[in-house]
Amino acid sequence: MIKKVEHIGIAVKNLDDAEKLYEKLLGVKSYKRETVESEAVTTSFFQTGENKIELLASTDPDGVVARFVNKHGEGIHHIAFETDDIEAETERLKNEGFILLNEKPKRGADNKWVVFVHPKSAGGVLVELCQERED
Numbered sequence: 001m002i003k004k005v006e007h008i009g010i011a012v013k014n015l016d017d018a019e020k021l022y023e024k025l026l027g028v029k030s031y032k033r034e035t036v037e038s039e040a041v042t043t044s045f046f047q048t049g050e051n052k053i054e055l056l057a058s059t060d061p062d063g064v065v066a067r068f069v070n071k072h073g074e075g076i077h078h079i080a081f082e083t084d085d086i087e088a089e090t091e092r093l094k095n096e097g098f099i100l101l102n103e104k105p106k107r108g109a110d111n112k113w114v115v116f117v118h119p120k121s122a123g124g125v126l127v128e129l130c131q132e133r134e135d
């Protein structure tokens, strides 16, 4: 099942500038920076109570996040829901007719398995399912 909103992903142009802005906004510092090579992004995480904010900056001018920012500008990129069984939830959403960007969970930032749901099947919102990785 889906347990909660785990984080909101925000696409930014410049990670240093965005970190400064979010540190001011939230009153806390980023607790982690991590590059995910397969997605061509560097992420920066902020804890806000139970939830997190994930800033995403492209490491490649042709990467998915760079293309998103070029098209839409900086802003909300995805909503991530935590699940206790990512394979079962992926199967459930597939059976419900959602279009999955990857059916097999892949390694995401901050120690997670992740599956993405295409925004065109989810009301215009890029949805991430995530589950804590044990390794």
Ligand code: ZN
Pocket: 007, 008, 009, 054, 078, 080, 128
């Ligand atoms: Zn995310």
